[in-house]
Amino acid sequence: xxxxxxxxxxxxxxxxxxxxxxxxxxxxxxxxxxxxxxxxxxxxxxxxxxxxxxxxxxxxxxxxxxxxxxxxxxxxxxxxxxxxxxxxxxxxxxxxxxxxxxxxxxxxxxxxxxxxxxxxxxxxxxxxxxxxxxxxxxxxxxxxxxxxxxxxxxxxxxxxxxxxxxxxxxxxxxxxxxxxxxxxxxxxxxxxxxxxxxxxxxxxxxxxxxxxxxxxxxxxxxxxxxxxxxxxxxxxxxxxxxxxxxxxxxxxxxxxxxxxxxxxxxxxxxxxxxxxxxxxxxxxxxxxxxxxxxxxxxxxxxxxxxxxxxx
Amino acid sequence: xxxxxxxxxxxxxxxxxxxxxxxxxxxxxxxxxxxxxxxxxxxxxxxxxxxxxxxxxxxxxxxxxxxxxxxxxxxxxxxxxxxxxxxxxxxxxxxxxxxxxxxxxxxxxxxxxxxxxxxxxxxxxxxxxxxxxxxxxxxxxxxxxxxxxxxxxxxxxxxxxxxxxxxxxxxxxxxxxxxxxxxxxxxxxxxxxxxxxxxxxxxxxxxxxxxxxxxxxxxxxxxxxxxxxxxxxxxxxxxxxxxxxxxxxxxxxxxxxxxxxxxxxxxxxxxxxxxxxxx
Numbered sequence: 105x106x107x108x109x110x111x112x113x114x115x116x117x118x119x120x121x122x123x124x125x126x127x128x129x130x131x132x133x134x135x136x137x138x139x140x141x142x143x144x145x146x147x148x149x150x151x152x153x154x155x156x157x158x159x160x161x162x163x164x165x166x167x168x169x170x171x172x173x174x175x176x177x178x179x180x181x182x183x184x185x186x187x188x189x190x191x192x193x194x195x196x197x198x199x200x201x202x203x204x205x206x207x208x209x210x211x212x213x214x215x216x217x218x219x220x221x222x223x224x225x226x227x228x229x230x231x232x233x234x235x236x237x238x239x240x241x242x243x244x245x246x247x248x249x250x251x252x253x254x255x256x257x258x259x260x261x262x263x264x265x266x267x268x269x270x271x272x273x274x275x276x277x278x279x280x281x282x283x284x285x286x287x288x289x290x291x292x293x294x295x296x297x298x299x300x301x302x303x304x305x306x307x308x309x310x311x312x313x314x315x316x317x318x319x320x321x322x323x324x325x326x327x328x329x330x331x332x333x334x335x336x337x338x339x340x341x342x343x344x345x346x347x348x349x350x351x352x353x354x355x356x357x358x359x360x361x362x363x364x365x366x367x368x369x370x371x372x373x374x375x376x377x378x379x380x381x382x383x384x385x386x387x388x389x390x391x392x393x394x395x396x397x398x399x400x401x402x403x404x405x406x407x408x409x410x411x412x413x414x415x
Numbered sequence: 416x417x418x419x420x421x422x423x424x425x426x427x428x429x430x431x432x433x434x435x436x437x438x439x440x441x442x443x444x445x446x447x448x449x450x451x452x453x454x455x456x457x458x459x460x461x462x463x464x465x466x467x468x469x470x471x472x473x474x475x476x477x478x479x480x481x482x483x484x485x486x487x488x489x490x491x492x493x494x495x496x497x498x499x500x501x502x503x504x505x506x507x508x509x510x511x512x513x514x515x516x517x518x519x520x521x522x523x524x525x526x527x528x529x530x531x532x533x534x535x536x537x538x539x540x541x542x543x544x545x546x547x548x549x550x551x552x553x554x555x556x557x558x559x560x561x562x563x564x565x566x567x568x569x570x571x572x573x574x575x576x577x578x579x580x581x582x583x584x585x586x587x588x589x590x591x592x593x594x595x596x597x598x599x600x601x602x603x604x605x606x607x608x609x610x611x612x613x614x615x616x617x618x619x620x621x622x623x624x625x626x627x628x629x630x631x632x633x634x635x636x637x638x639x640x641x642x643x644x645x646x647x648x649x650x651x652x653x654x655x656x657x658x659x660x661x662x663x664x665x666x667x668x669x670x671x672x673x674x675x676x677x678x679x680x681x682x683x684x685x686x687x688x689x690x691x692x693x694x
Contacts, residue, residue, distance in 0.1 A: 125520075125521070128518055128519065128520050129520045129521050131514070131518065131597045132514040132518040132520035132523075133520070135510040135511065135513065135514040135518075135597075135601070136510070136511050136514060136515075136526070138506060138507040138510060138511070139507035139508060139510065139511035139569075139572055140511075142503070142507055142563070142566050142567040143530075143533070143567045143568075143569065144567075145548075145563075145567065146545065146548070146563050146564060146566070146567035147533060147536075147541070147567040147568065147569075148533075149544075149548070150541035150544035150545045150548055151536070151540070151541055151544070153544040153547075153548075154540060154541050154543065154544040157543075157544070209434065209437075212430040212431075212433075212434055213434070222680070224434060224438060225684070226676070226677070226680060227438045227441050227442055228437075228438075228441055229676070230441055230442065230444075230445060230673070231441060231444065232626075233622060233626075233672050233673055233676040234444065234445060234626075234668075234669040234672060234673060235625065235626035235628070235644055235668055235669060235672060236626060236628050236644075237626075237628055237644040237645075237647050237648050237665070237668065238444070238448055238644075238647065238665035238666075238668050238669040239444045241448075241647060241651055241661050241662070241665050242443070242444035242447050242448060242665070243444070244651070244655075245447070245658060248656075250460075250656075251458045251460055251656060251658070253462055256460055256461055256462060260461075289440070289441060294687055297684055297687045297688065298687065298688060301684075301688040321426075342535070346535060346537065349537065350537050350538070350539055352539060352629055353628045353629055356632070357648060357651075371537075371539055374539070374540075374542065375539075375542070378542060378543050378546075379633075384543045384547075387542070387543050388543055388544070391537075391539075391540035391541070391542065391543070392540070394537055394539075394540055395536070395537060395540050398535070398536075398537055399535075402535055
């Protein structure tokens with residue numbers, strides 16, 4: 105792209121092509137205008153305001169510049185670090201699980217008939233289409249201590265004392281794992297669709313040739329398919345990381361960050377700061393940190409995958 | 416050779432079983448919502464796996480008390496938000512996506528890079544500024560706050576750019592030689608050729624906006640302005656074990672989306688795959 109530009113500027117241009125370029129520019133900018141207005145007003149400006157006001161003591165009472173004290177406070181804020189730890193735990197567990205399972209499911213569906221693949225793909229996408237809230241009200245019921253289906257099933261299987269009313273979402277030891285399970289079911293829809301599309305594009309002759317040569321299923325996967333679907337894996341890794349970092353609705357609807365912040369995430373803490381404590385400047389500082397961490401993670405993931413792909 | 420074939424068929428059986436078990440796990444919430452909304456006493460333990468008697472009592476209760484839960488109003492709010500977001504996204508994204516793909520204007524690369532960067536941006540980071548902005552525009556706690564909060568994101572532009580790239584440039588040139596102006600080319604040629612793209616983006620935007628709980632939660636506060644998703648969440652917070660009522664509400668929110676998804680699954684899948692490719 106850069107090379108192309110250089111070439112263009114070296115060729116002598118006549119006045120007329122300048123005029124054409126100007127016309128192209130005018131039409132293009134006019135076509136871009138409606139989106140540009142929406143993007144600038146409701147994305148770009150809020151981002152800059154957010155970064156700017158993160159350096160202020162910003163509450164309902166007003167705004168006072170406080171020289172980055174928000175960031176210093178955040179650094180010392182144990183609940184913030186707890187939330188960051190939980191968020192990282194979610195990312196570290198969820199991302200590999202999502203990649204592994206969606207790839208497995210897509211491979212298992214890949215060589216079956218089309219109608220069946222379509223049905224399964226639809227089923228795995230269902231939690232996304234249904235929406236978080238309807239899915240979560242059912243899960244909340246499943247995990248309920250008194251009316252919960254999980255407790256009932258465990259008791260019927262004699263795996264749990266009959267008198268115990270275990271509160272899955274209210275116990276520190278289990279709450280975050282329940283959230284992980286639900287997060288998993290709401291995260292794999294898109295990866296499966298992407299993997300099915302990507303696996304379908306792998307050169308079939310190559311696979312047949314390898315089969316004739318007696319290559320094992322595992323080897324065909326590892327040496328032919330895996331390198332080919334690498335860009336898809338990379339993309340899925342990044343979007344799942346970003347989405348998991350933003351994990352909020354699950355927490356807000358299921359546990360409100362409890363018990364004693366054991367399920368609080370960075371995003372949930374941001375929300376709590378803004379909406380319960382009205383600490384807007386502090387909340388914005390959390391937002392900026394989240395922005396930086398997500399940026400770094402995406403970059404790191406890109407680098408790792410690229411290096412591995414090159415080997 | 417014989418051994419190997421046996422191995423594969425064993426793997427096939429195993430993977431089928433695993434897939435079916437997982438499919439049941441994924442289908443369960445939907446099944447439970449629908450059957451739960453028709454059971455007389457859904458909260459009873461042991462649970463009724465299948466409703467013994469079918470009753471409409473929760474549905475009539477859901478719509479029967481508009482001061483406590485204006486379910487119909489919530490439903491219509493969701494509908495208005497999703498439809499208007501969809502229309503605004505379709506217009507703005509198709510125009511921008513088309514020129515980004517087909518016109519070599521100055522600054523194209525820079526604009527494209529800005530959009531790519533914005534796509535990876537966590538939406539919720541701008542929560543507070545966006546809320547204050549809507550407040551100063553005087554539209555906080557109105558449906559417009561949700562609509563405008565969701566239409567500035569560049570996913571649609573990206574998707575439309577991907578689709579437009581497939582249109583042969585010769586077709587556009589030919590139309591211009593025939594004397595069509597830029598606007599006519601766009602309206603008559605591009606929009607016509609991009610019908611599947613419009614369908615993809617329309618369905619995608621509609622379902623995503625309908626389900627965007629976070630933005631709705633932040634922007635809407637008064638009871639009669641809630642959306643259906645927000646309404647169910649509020650109902651659950653207030654009367655957490657009135658499962659019949661909550662399931663009826665959840666069904667009201669989920670079923671229209673599922674019907675749309677099933678009817679247009681082809682376009683939806685296409686949108687996901689194309690929107691994901693980079694470049």
